[in-house]
Amino acid sequence: MNFPQTRMRRLRKTEAMRSLVRETHLRPEALIYPLFICPGEGVRKPIRSMPGVFNLSVDEALKEAELAASLGVGGLLLFGLPAEKDELGTGAWAEDGIPQTALRAIKRQSSLKSLVTIADVCLCEYTSHGHCGVVQRDGDHYHIDNDPSVALLAKTAVSLAEAGADIVAPSDMMDGRIAAMREAMDEARLQDTPIMSYAAKFASAFYGPFREAADSAPQFGDRRSYQMDGANMREAMREIDQDIAEGADMLLMKPAMPYLDVIRAARERYDLPMGAYQVSGEYSMMHAAFERGWLEPERTMMESLLGIRRAGADFIVTYFALEAAKVLA
Template sequence: MFPIHRPRRLRASTQLRRMVQENTLTASDLIYPLFAVPGNAVAKEVTSMPGVYQLSVDKIVEEAKEVYDLGIPAIILFGIPEDKDIDATGAWHDCGIVQKAATAVKQAVPDLVVIADTCLCEYTSHGHCGYLEVGDLTGKVLNDPTLELLKKTAVSQANAGVDIIAPSGMMDGFVTAIREGLDEAGFTDIPILSYAAKYSSAYYGPFRDAAESSPQFGDRRTYQMDPGNGKEALKEVALDIAEGADMLMVKPALSYMDIIWRVKEMTNLPVAAYNVSGEYSMVKAAALKGWIDEKKVALETLTSFKRAGADLILTYHAKDAVRWLNE
């Protein structure tokens, strides 16, 4: 009781505060998302995500070198193909845009960890994450046939040199299917970072501009999770662990820190949080208006994900965050 206990004693100086800080953000915590497109010398800024670009493979390599030099250990690649079809051919083709980008990055920066987003929505003509019933305009994806596409995509990405497979489509059994496919192809050492708790969120809007992946009809609520559900996330996580996931992801992060905490409490696997496009764009927009201090808000937010239990953070702030931390 006061006056014996005075918590302010440990806040009296910068050095003392550093000594007792419980959670510290470092470059090693961060993963930087990149969007690969066909062409050469392409760097097209995403209007709704200031500072984020669609990049051709040569520009992806330049970014990868910069990311590595900053001490960020990993990137995650998303692809926007030249053509889309109902079979998501661009996702699993050996000459797909992610495959080309992954091979080029691993040749240029072999020690940088390359993660591939293993999903189909960027590659299907209808914008959904798998096969649909012919004529179905509800967006209800056929689960089991889609697993075969995901398996093919993961193996193709591994053949291209990807270090980590990150399935994000929220199909039932996708970890099992991908693990089987990788093992059968001889990639037993490639880990799976499962988007284990991915919510059907309004925070994804700017990403869909960047990845050109908005559904042409319906929505994704038949496979992504209801934002009101917490226990369901733990069920999804438990299933993915049982299926052989090596790492787990919660997406989005900012409005789901309770889920990050609960997932971390239930498992000893590494937990990643995806600081998604809408969260990023809100900070950028408010900062451009002069309403907030971008540096302070971004670093506070990223540190809060660590406090909630995240071991890794996927964020578009990654490069700026490292520069700020190094100041």
């Protein structure tokens, strides 16, 4: 049928009508709020490149968690900033490590039971060199040694699950790490803890502000030998295939906005629960435009999240989680 018999605007004329026929919806419980936990007490240190985001001591992180729970946010993604670092990142699996301590504190609070706690599994925040694995050096040359790194990552996953993480989320992009973590957690009688794999994590310029927040910038080189090349869609599908075969229960795509086509392709191909991470550069880029009056903050924030959801993400990790939840309330 053609115009004038078919008038597409008929279903757009009021907010009630638009709401009735809306195809894609955002919900607070589908938002995951990242927290950067640091040592100390009463610490709420602003992150210069990420307005409204802070390095938080455990007591301050609990206040943020209380607010998230009151707004109906679905969960937290925890990153740790240790007091000390070393070549192997031993703080990542320390029983009294920063995220382990935060997880136990969150689990003690009955008011936070509605929040799913997700623990990032990586070594970059804990290593003195800032890489996500064990560095082997040969004079001026170096490489990230995959298999020793996997062993340490599996140890970290067990430590975080034992501390109370509802989900462990490896973001390192080492080969074989999902199978190693599943085996290690099963041996530790943590077989009911799911693994959410950053299955297709691309080497991206959009991670820049995060590296300030997590103090995790590589001290030499870059991460392109282990994080994915942004040009490769077919390789992304192979990465996801492999992680599912090794035992991943959930998927997380990262970044989000520059890779919406990858999210859509994965959604059409896989049935696992899948989220997307609206990373620091996406957040900071929009805030830079907000501060200059170039973009309307609320509409831009919600449109960006809706686009990620429409592409196929079941849930979204975003620094906008609290503000978006207030809008959706």
